[in-house]
Amino acid sequence: MGDGLRLAFGVMGNAASLLLYATPILTFSRVIKKKSTEGFSCFPYIIALLNCLLYTWYALPVVSYRWENFTVVTINGLGIFLELSFILIYFLFASARDKIKVAAIVIPVILLFCITALVSAFVFHDHHHRKLFVGSIGLGASITMYSSPLVAVKQVIRTKSVEFMPFHLSFFSFLTSAIWMVYGLLSHDLFIASPSFVGGPLGILQLVLYWKYRKSGIIKEPNKWDLEKNGENSKKLQLAINNDINGKS
Numbered sequence: 001m002g003d004g005l006r007l008a009f010g011v012m013g014n015a016a017s018l019l020l021y022a023t024p025i026l027t028f029s030r031v032i033k034k035k036s037t038e039g040f041s042c043f044p045y046i047i048a049l050l051n052c053l054l055y056t057w058y059a060l061p062v063v064s065y066r067w068e069n070f071t072v073v074t075i076n077g078l079g080i081f082l083e084l085s086f087i088l089i090y091f092l093f094a095s096a097r098d099k100i101k102v103a104a105i106v107i108p109v110i111l112l113f114c115i116t117a118l119v120s121a122f123v124f125h126d127h128h129h130r131k132l133f134v135g136s137i138g139l140g141a142s143i144t145m146y147s148s149p150l151v152a153v154k155q156v157i158r159t160k161s162v163e164f165m166p167f168h169l170s171f172f173s174f175l176t177s178a179i180w181m182v183y184g185l186l187s188h189d190l191f192i193a194s195p196s197f198v199g200g201p202l203g204i205l206q207l208v209l210y211w212k213y214r215k216s217g218i219i220k221e222p223n224k225w226d227l228e229k230n231g232e233n234s235k236k237l238q239l240a241i242n243n244d245i246n247g248k249s
Contacts, residue, residue: 009183010071016176017075021082023169028089035093042090042098044145045083046105051145052079053113054138058191062121063130071183072192112137135191142195146202153202156209167210174203 024045031037056076059069067073091102116137120130152165177199184193 006183006186007071009179009186013176013179013183014071014075016172016179018078019172020169020176021075021079024082024086028086031089031093037090037094037098042087042094042102043105045086045090046102046109047141047145049080049083049087049106050109050113051138051141052076052083054116054134054141055192056080057113057117057120058131058134058138063127063134065127068187069189069192131189131191135189139191139194143198146195146198150202153205153209156213160213162210162213165206165210167207167214170203170206170210174200174207177203 053076056073056079057063059072059076061067087102087106091099094102116134120134124130124133156162156165177196181193181196181200184190184196187193
């Protein structure tokens with residue numbers, strides 16, 4: 001019964017996370033169409049990539065015991081593919097200066113993951129210590145990801161408008177965090193559950209603010225799914241939206 005319930009929450013977590021992972025697809029469709037990144041930052045995608053790499057490795061039998069976290073592997077494996085695709089598209093259409101910035105962040109991130117994987121595989125010789133090592137680093141990456149919605153929260157409070165915090169993103173962020181928290185607790189794995197202790201309250205805060213200010217601001221874009229705006233608004237919105245994608249939390 002316990003394993004079946006855990007698997008059910010893992011499948012639901014995959015479905016909810018997939019909805020969040022799919023959000024930037026529309027953004028990058030616009031990038032391809034306009035052949036421009038319009039100045040927004042690639043940093044959220046790079047941190048999301050690191051998070052997916054670490055938790056995929058964490059859930060593989062090398063670190064975890066057998067396939068106890070198979071559903072974590074599937075969603076984060078998909079996340080690696082999507083984040084790499086987003087970063088590649090960004091790199092292709094970014095300015096020369098932004099390409100240098102992307103390379104300067106991506107290379108250390110890849111090196112950090114490789115060092116983490118090698119140390120966990122060859123220095124530690126049991127699952128317990130491997131999970132402690134990889135999970136601690138993954139937890140730090142997840143907390144970094146989950147801190148980004150504070151940009152949107154600050155913007156909403158300052159402007160008293162929910163224009164920069166779409167409801168569906170806030171809702172699915174909270175739902176994803178809640179599901180993965182339950183999964184982690186059922187698995188007795190705090191490295192999977194703990195990120196949701198940050199993401200969950202932030203999701204609730206966003207929903208409360210949305211309810212409070214929902215009638216105060218109206219999105220002026222004709223297509224509500226077109227989440228990009230030029231200039232500074234684009235940067236703030238990108239930071240708020242694209243870091244909410246934490247497949248596991």
